[in-house]
Amino acid sequence: MLKIENLHARIGGKEILKGLSLQVKAGEVHAIMGPNGAGKSTLGNVLAGRPGYEVTEGTVTFDGANLLGMEPEARAAAGVFLAFQYPVEIPGVNNTYFLRAALNAQRKARGEAELDSVEFLKLVRAKVKDMGMTPELLNRAVNEGFSGGEKKRNEVFQMALLEPRLAILDETDSGLDIDALKQVAAGVNALRSPDRGFLVITHYQRLLDYIVPDFVHVLADGTIVESGDARLARELEAHGYAWVRERRPAEADA
Amino acid sequence: MTAAVVPFLESMREAAAQARLPGSGLAWLDAARDEAMRAFTEDGLPDQRNELWKYTSLRALARHGFAARDDEAATRGVDIDRLLLPGVDGPCAVFVNGAFRADLSSFEELPQGVRVRSLADALRDDAEPLRFLLAGRAGDDDDGFMLLNRALAADGLLVDVAGGVRAGVPLHVVHAGVAARAATAWHLRSLIELGEGARLDIVEHHVDDAGTGHLANLVCDVNVHERARLDWTIVQRAGEDATLLRRCQVRLHDEAALDLHELELGGKLARHELRVDLAGERSRFDQRGAFALHGRRHVDMEVLVTHRGRDSVSDAIWRGVAGGRARGVVHGRILVQSGADGADGSFYNKNLLLSPDAEIDTRPALEIYADEVKANHGATVGQIDEGMLFYLRSRGVPLDLARHMLVRAFCAVALDGIQPAALREHCEALLAEQLPELAE
Ligand SMILES: Nc1ncnc2c1ncn2[C@@H]1O[C@H](COP(=O)(O)OP(=O)(O)O)[C@@H](O)[C@H]1O
Ligand SMILES: [Mg+2]
Numbered sequence: 001m002l003k004i005e006n007l008h009a010r011i012g013g014k015e016i017l018k019g020l021s022l023q024v025k026a027g028e029v030h031a032i033m034g035p036n037g038a039g040k041s042t043l044g045n046v047l048a049g050r051p052g053y054e055v056t057e058g059t060v061t062f063d064g065a066n067l068l069g070m071e072p073e074a075r076a077a078a079g080v081f082l083a084f085q086y087p088v089e090i091p092g093v094n095n096t097y098f099l100r101a102a103l104n105a106q107r108k109a110r111g112e113a114e115l116d117s118v119e120f121l122k123l124v125r126a127k128v129k130d131m132g133m134t135p136e137l138l139n140r141a142v143n144e145g146f147s148g149g150e151k152k153r154n155e156v157f158q159m160a161l162l163e164p165r166l167a168i169l170d171e172t173d174s175g176l177d178i179d180a181l182k183q184v185a186a187g188v189n190a191l192r193s194p195d196r197g198f199l200v201i202t203h204y205q206r207l208l209d210y211i212v213p214d215f216v217h218v219l220a221d222g223t224i225v226e227s228g229d230a231r232l233a234r235e236l237e238a239h240g241y242a243w244v245r246e247r248r249p250a251e252a253d254a
Numbered sequence: 255m256t257a258a259v260v261p262f263l264e265s266m267r268e269a270a271a272q273a274r275l276p277g278s279g280l281a282w283l284d285a286a287r288d289e290a291m292r293a294f295t296e297d298g299l300p301d302q303r304n305e306l307w308k309y310t311s312l313r314a315l316a317r318h319g320f321a322a323r324d325d326e327a328a329t330r331g332v333d334i335d336r337l338l339l340p341g342v343d344g345p346c347a348v349f350v351n352g353a354f355r356a357d358l359s360s361f362e363e364l365p366q367g368v369r370v371r372s373l374a375d376a377l378r379d380d381a382e383p384l385r386f387l388l389a390g391r392a393g394d395d396d397d398g399f400m401l402l403n404r405a406l407a408a409d410g411l412l413v414d415v416a417g418g419v420r421a422g423v424p425l426h427v428v429h430a431g432v433a434a435r436a437a438t439a440w441h442l443r444s445l446i447e448l449g450e451g452a453r454l455d456i457v458e459h460h461v462d463d464a465g466t467g468h469l470a471n472l473v474c475d476v477n478v479h480e481r482a483r484l485d486w487t488i489v490q491r492a493g494e495d496a497t498l499l500r501r502c503q504v505r506l507h508d509e510a511a512l513d514l515h516e517l518e519l520g521g522k523l524a525r526h527e528l529r530v531d532l533a534g535e536r537s538r539f540d541q542r543g544a545f546a547l548h549g550r551r552h553v554d555m556e557v558l559v560t561h562r563g564r565d566s567v568s569d570a571i572w573r574g575v576a577g578g579r580a581r582g583v584v585h586g587r588i589l590v591q592s593g594a595d596g597a598d599g600s601f602y603n604k605n606l607l608l609s610p611d612a613e614i615d616t617r618p619a620l621e622i623y624a625d626e627v628k629a630n631h632g633a634t635v636g637q638i639d640e641g642m643l644f645y646l647r648s649r650g651v652p653l654d655l656a657r658h659m660l661v662r663a664f665c666a667v668a669l670d671g672i673q674p675a676a677l678r679e680h681c682e683a684l685l686a687e688q689l690p691e692l693a694e
Pocket of ligand 2: 171
């Protein structure tokens with residue numbers, strides 16, 4: 001579904017991703033771990049199409065199409081979703097209005113019928129309930145005055161509503177207490193399906209106790225330095241990221 | 255002024271020479287008009303050395319001459335439905351090309367105690383009560399357009415609400431410009447008086463057919479007496495080659511209030527100089543305004559607030575959006591005079607530039623000569639927030655719609671309080687209509 005090959009990307013003239021390769025197949029959950037500044041958010045932003053990033057080398061295909069050549073909204077319509085590490089507040093834009101515009105724009109782009117306001121409200125209320133969110137949040141402006149936890153939960157709620165084919169979660173676990181973390185994980189697990197892929201970016205192993213990944217990758221200094229299964233996450237937790245850095249030259253020798 | 259013939263000045267002198275204004279023949283009025291014309295001939299148009307005209311050049315205007323009147327203004331057929339705003343069906347006063355149109359206006363629904371007349375009618379009936387308004391001492395800060403108005407005002411609107419009377423229904427005031435034989439200039443002088451404890455809502459609409467090229471020079475005095483309250487909404491959609499100059503002088507007595515909403519969308523050059531004198535104790539002025547400009551439009555909003563009464567309050571918020579090669583000017587000045595202890599004044603203005611060739615100049619200014627005063631001001635000029643824009647797009651919202659959403663959100667604070675809801679929704683729709691052109 002997603003195929004990243006030898007991806008190099010720069011921001012502000014500085015190379016952040018330095019030859020990253022990764023493949024995600026439908027139905028798989030990949031966790032990406034790594035120290036702060038490794039380039040995890042950069043990867044998520046490049047995949048979602050954030051302006052300002054310059055790809056200097058490499059390719060990214062999504063269902064065989066050149067993802068890097070698409071506008072952000074086209075990527076969304078194709079099924080790419082990024083849950084932001086730091087969701088922005090957008091004063092004056094009503095949440096319900098925004099979500100309906102987003103969902104209908106995606107449906108239109110895919111040639112599906114748009115939902116009228118009654119159909120949409122029914123859908124959105126059901127999803128709000130599933131996520132254990134206060135319905136009142138729907139009447140507020142997008143993320144405005146939301147607590148850190150509410151913002152993260154809102155990202156997962158949007159994911160549940162938009163039903164993407166590839167969901168990228170950028171540190172959706174950070175800043176959450178254990179109850180909120182479980183709720184977020186339950187939201188993600190409910191969406192796991194054979195035709196959906198996940199890229200779960202996290203700094204800590206904790207989230208992976210609740211969202212058990214099929215693959216774990218360690219991202220350091222712009223490339224993937226280690227890949228394995230769920231056990232790799234636990235080793236990392238025990239040894240710290242320094243352990244990966246130490247192992248790397250040894251492997252190179254082998 | 256140089257000796258060279260300036261078409262604008264020439265056409266104004268000719269207009270004065272024709273002298274067929276209502277009330278002419280009255281010695282005091284003729285003298286006042288002559289005196290004002292003399293002063294205008296000496297001073298000419300305001301130039302950019304005048305602090306209140308610093309960012310608005312009249313050089314292009316000076317090259318144009320205007321017809322002194324549209325002889326058919328009283329009879330031209332107009333599509334009245336297009337001139338009226340939704341949500342304000344009821345009493346209305348309609349001006350077409352500067353002439354009051356009794357045939358298009360109606361005041362039947364106004365209660366006893368609310369009197370509305372045209373200035374021309376009032377001058378014909380009994381001019382004497384208007385002597386103070388029309389022949390009062392000229393002010394030090396009368397600029398060229400104020401002088402022209404004193405010299406040439408042929409009509410206007412006189413509204414008088416007796417003490418204790420609540421109008422109950424909004425009064426719709428429409429200023430329409432339609433195509434005439436030539437680009438025409440008109441000068442209107444209006445007076446709105448609210449007696450003690452009176453209440454009135456006014457919805458004012460400026461609307462033109464395209465391609466008329468007229469000049470409207472409107473001066474309005476507003477007197478809100480003790481505990482009276484005026485709610486005023488202005489929707490300005492002047493034509494793309496129209497010049498609209500407004501000066502409004504408001505006086506608020508003890509505990510009087512003015513609540514003003516303003517949406518400015520049109521005009522080649524549209525200027526509003528609003529002077530609010532918070533003369534009374536605990537008097538209050540609230541303003542929410544937005545302008546959205548595209549093409550080569552130029553809008554100049556001068557908000558000059560003077561606190562003189564103790565514990566008087568002013569609270570103004572403006573939002574400006576400019577695209578294309580448009581130019582916006584915002585000048586918010588709060589002057590707190592000595593004796594206005596406990597006054598609380600604020601003026602905030604935020605602006606969005608949607609194109610590299612658009613420009614907005616904003617200057618908030620405070621001058622304080624009293625004690626225990628609260629005064630706040632702030633102004634910013636920026637671009638659409640890229641982070642917000644990407645967030646919306648990442649969810650599938652197309653770029654154009656995402657920009658629209660953010661511009662609308664930016665202006666929301668100015669439109670949210672407009673009453674009734676039908677009028678507010680119409681204002682939101684008018685703003686939305688501008689958005690595609692704004693993005694160019
Ligand atoms: N807009 C930017 N301009 C310049 N450098 C940036 C910008 N955004 C991120 N960086 C840098 O890129 C590196 C990787 O950042 P990021 O992808 O956010 O890391 P992570 O998510 O793994 O913590 C960091 O060194 C960071 O300082
Ligand atoms: Mg990050």
